[in-house]
Amino acid sequence: MAASDSTTDDSLYPIAVLIDELKNEDVQLRLNSIKKLSTIALALGVERTRSELIPFLTETIYDEDEVLLALAEQLGTFTPLVGGPEFVHCLLPPLESLATVEETVVRDKAVESLRNIASQHSPANLEAYFVRLVQRLAAGDWFTSRTSACGLFSVCYTRVSSAIKAELRNHFRNLCQDDTPMVRRSAASKLGEFAKVVEVEYLKSDLIPMFVILAQDEQASSDSVRLLAVEACVSIATLLQQEDVEQLVMPTLRRCTGDTSWRVRYMVADKFTDLQKAVGQEITKTDLVPAFQALLKDTEAEVRAAAANKVRDFCQNLDQFNQESIIMTNVLPYVKELVADPNQHVKSALASVIMGLSPILGKHNTIEHLLPLFLSQLKDECPEVRLNIISNLDCVNEVIGIQQLSQSLLPAIVELAEDSKWRVRLAIIEYMPLLAGQLGVEFFDEKLNSLCMTWLVDHVYAIREAATLNLKKLVEKFGPEWAQNTVIPKVLAMSRDQNYLHRMTCLFCINVLAEVCGPDITTKVMLPTVLAMANDNVANVRFNVAKTLQRIGPYLEASAVQTQVKPVLDKLNTDSDVDVKYFASEAIAGIAA
Structure with missing residues (x-):
């Protein structure tokens, strides 16, 4: 009898432990126990x-959000x-x-988990269990259950009977x-997904009226409902x-383009090229071109920025036959204003x-109409504008x-490179x-x-430092052989410059070029x-020689380290200047290590 009791206790042990852990006040302990559920389930069978x-x-679903998640x-x-799958409905x-x-x-x-397991139900179980769950959530007293229901219609609709489909469409209509x-916001966000699985006849009769209602939603805080309708x-x-x-669609889309809420107009701009592909070339020409012009001139900067971001893709997707004339007549004048x-x-x-x-x-229009715009943007006070232009010069x-x-844009780049404001020069160095990489080695050298x-x-240290790192990046791009023929001779010549700061820059360059x-x-x-620079008459140069020898x-x-470097460091270690001696001893120790 005692043995039998013991067996019973052992068989209940995982559940008993789980109960204790889930009742513990420590959230982390409860979280850990939830993360071990699969192990416990394996032990239980x-x-x-x-x-x-x-x-x-x-x-026991009454816990902290972290545990429930x-x-x-x-x-x-x-x-x-x-x-x-036979028993998946018990989840x-x-x-x-x-x-x-x-x-x-x-x-x-x-x-998300319900959507994952929906496909694992047999058709009979889907109707008997999953669809009933969707209907209960859709008719729930609390808005939380009704928002959750919206995401579940599309994953079960295609696998149920016609009568159940009609019930589901009716429930979705009520949610809209x-x-x-x-x-309503949740329904609007799932409307497009649901539309993809509903038969075309019901799409027209049931879903599009819902779409129109959502796109005209005028209640307080409901611009979020209207902007989600744009996605649908x-x-x-x-x-x-x-x-x-x-x-069926264009009257609503026209309203969205001129919506009083900038967030809805922003969504239209953000989805504009998707809309363009969806509605086709004819509607694009008659409706979307004027709508695009309105978005490019919108009073809100966020809307203009979203529309500006679509300029290239919108133009690329235009009908080839009318493409150039539409761009030149209807798009480019607005682009010129945005510059x-x-x-x-x-x-x-x-x-x-x-x-x-x-x-x-093409070439003619680019030279005549686009180059002046690029030139203007290259001189823009905003660094990001200049970078975006330089980043795409290869196009x-x-x-x-x-x-x-080189005749059109390079003079502007050179002008910026020699700008009196050192921060402008610094920005150009970073783009170099x-x-x-875009212009190629031959053109770059010239x-x-x-x-x-x-x-x-x-004369500004930050520029010299940035120029040094720039050389390293150029060598990474063009290779050591290019460096040996083109850059290194000029760098080494600086070791004989009368200005000791330039001699030190020579050392700084060697530090990074060695890598x-x-x-x-x-x-x-x-x-x-x-x-050779170890004999320089300026102490700052000599101790930088020691630092360079350690670095390279x-x-x-x-x-070479044994026969050439160590004797020079030993000599610097007996220098009359304390800083030179210090950095020489540091270098000796560093090289030895």
Whole structure:
């Protein structure tokens, strides 16, 4: 009898432990126990998981949000642990409870898990269990359950009978007209997804009237409902014939384009190229071109920026036959105004895409109409605008050629590189490796190399420092051989400059070039200059020689360290200047280590 009792206690042990842990005041302990649920379920076996663990979890959903979130996530992967698809419906009760809690992230995770397990139900079980759950949530007293229901219609609709489908459409219609804005917002966000699985006849008769109602939602705080209706607009338009789009969708879309809420107009601008593809070329020409012009001139900067960001894609997607004339007549005049927009985010958004118009408009139009705009943007006071133009020069280069580019835009870049404001010069230095990669080594050597060397002797330290790092990036792009032929001779010549600051810049350059040039060039070409500078008459230069020798040590051939570097460091270690001695001893210790 005692043995039998012991066996019973052992078999109940995992549930008993779980109960104790879930009642513990420590949230972390409860969270850890939820994360071990799969292990506990494996220990219990599928029958006891179904008969004991799942009912227990259903009854104890009253915990901290963090614990409930972990539970909602775990249950979405539990199908094998309850015996497979045949028994997956037993996971619905705890997930249904989680789908009604107050915390949004928990509800969303519960809905995600319900969506995952919906496909694992047999058609009979789907109607008997899952659809009933959706209907209960959709008719729930609390708005939380009704918002969760919205995300579940599309995953079960296609696999149920016609009568059940009609019930589901009716429930969804009620949710679209719910008194609570949060429910309508959730319905609007799932309308496009639901539209994709509903038959076309019911799409026209049932869903489009709902779409029209949501897109005209005028209750307080309901611009969020209208802006979500814009997303649904894209999905619905792709499912309809052209004449149906004109009749059923366009009146609503026109209203959205001129909506009183800037957030709705922003959503239209953000989804504009998706809408363009959905409605087709004819409607684009008659309706979307004027709508795009209105968005580019919108009173709100956020809307103008979103529209500006779509300029290239919108133009690319235009009908090839009318493309150039529409751009030149209807788009470019508005783009020209945006180049001088008072808002830097608008200008930056435009600068990131405007170069993409070159391949569309061709060489003549680019030279005549676009280059002046690029030139203006290159001189913009906002660094991001300049960067976005320089980042996309290759688009223009392919269309008009390097010669035309150098005649038109390079003088502006050089002008910025020599600007009296050191921060402007600094910005151009940071773009130089990007520019070099786009223009190629031959063109760079001819037009910009001397500029990079000039920065090394700038009177502002920050410029000299940035110019040094710039050299390293250029060598990474063009290779050590290019460095040996083009850059290193000019750097080494600085070791003989009368200005000791320039001699120190020579050392700083060697510090970073050694990393990218390799042992052979560092030892044979650069090391002799460093060793010669150990005799410099300025102490600052001598102690920087010690620091440089330590820095480039790992990039030198081992024999050179022993025969050339160590004797020079030993000599510097007996220097009359205390700083030189200090850095020499540091270098000796560093190299030894």
